[in-house]
Amino acid sequence: MRKGILIIKDPEVAKLLADETRRRMLHLLRHREMSTTDLAKALEKNHSSIIHHLNLLREAGLVEETREEKVRNMVQSYYRATANKFIISYSLSEALARDEDYSTWREDSHQRMMEGLETFGIKVPAGQRAQVVELIDTCSEREQIALEEVVEQQTDPGKLDRHVERALIQLMTNLKLSRDEEYSFAIRELNKLIGL
Secondary structure, three states: OEEEEEOOOHHHHHHHOOEEEEEHHHHHHHOOOOEEEHHHHHHHOOOOHHHHHHHHHOOOOOOOEEEEEEEOOEEEEEEEEEEEEEEOOHHHHHHHHOOOHHHHHHHHHHHHHHHHHHHHHHOOHOOOOHHHHHHHHHHHHHHHHHHHHHHOOOOOOOHHHHHHHHHHHHHHHHHHHHOOOOHHHHHHHHHHHHHH
């Protein structure tokens, strides 16, 4: 059975997500099953590259083969992600911080979030950008910890409709964050800096 949320606790599996092609493949396969040919076209990559990345994701348990179909005397396999959402465990943060690719990806992600504030009409002055990125990092980490704790608390994940499950997980995570002093402090400081 496909999982709603899969928490990744193996650092080697987590490192796989530092690669943009693999992240894009997982994104596509979370939404629908696809063949290697479909993936190659969607990602504008050659077939052998897709197979290489797909094999890594399969070995890690992030992707599974769903069916085979005969197409012009050839058997074509179809794949999908094993979960609707993948979360890298906060317990891996220290180990992954030593991995240059992962650290760069995380820093770039938070930098893009800070820059993305402009799409909401918020311009962060140059002198405050580093502090805003640091606060975004703190908020993201605390949210990840709370989400992971909520997901691990769930006793029967397959019992709920996907949309109900997602809404309840978000609600439970928000309740947990409302009691998190470090998160609350970071949110207050961020609010002061960006003026909401």
